[in-house]
Amino acid sequence: MGRQRSIDRDKVLDVAENIVHQQGVSALTIDAVAKAMGISKGGVQYCFGNKEALIDAMFDRWEKAYNEIFFQQLTQDSSAENRVIAHMKATYHFEQASNTKGAGLMAALLQTPEYLNSTREWYRERIAKLDTSTEVGRRARLVFFATEGAFILRAFGFMNIDQQEWNEIFTDIEMFLSAKI
Secondary structure, eight states, X not given: OOOOOOOOHHXXXXXXXXXXXXXXXXXXXXXXXXXXXXXXXXXXXXXXXXXXXXXXXXXXXXXXXXXXXXXXXXXXXXXXXXXXXHHHHHHHHSOHHHHHHHHHHHHHHTTSHHHXXXXXXXXXXXXXXXXXXXXXXHHHHXXXXXHHHHHHHHXXXXXXXXXXXXXXXXXXXXXXXXXXX
C-alpha cells in the first residue's frame, strides 16, 4: 500500500493568492486552484472544504502577518493614538506583495455582506477610541486615512508607487504626526 500524499496548505494558499493577484478574484475557484496545484478538486476541498473557507484561510494568513508587525509596534502603549501609529507602521513595513495580496482578498471579501461588515468593524476599531476633539486625535485620524489612502492606491495599482516614493510618503506621514508635540 502506497503512502498517502500530503497536501501543503500553505502552498495551496500561495497558489490561490497568485490566482487572485494575477487573474482577479472572479478566477478564484476550487477547480482553478486544483489545476494550478496539479491536484484534484477533492484535494483542495480536503484542505479547505469550500471556496469561502479557502478565502477565510487566505485572509487569516494575511491578517496574522499584519498583526505580528502591528502588535510589535504597540509594545507598552496601547493608546488610541499609538494604535494608529502601529497601523501606519505595520502598513509601511508590510511588504508590497503582501499588501497587494491583502488588497485582492479585501476586494473578494467585500462582495458579501458578512465580510463587508467584518471589514468595516476592523477599520472602525482602528480609530474607535480617538478623541477627535483634540488636535492629537485629529492628527491621528488623518494619519490613519493617509496610510489607508497610500495603501489602496499602491495595492490596487491605481498609482505606481515605487519603494523610494513609498518611503518618502511614510516619512511625510510620520513628520506630520510628530508635529503634534
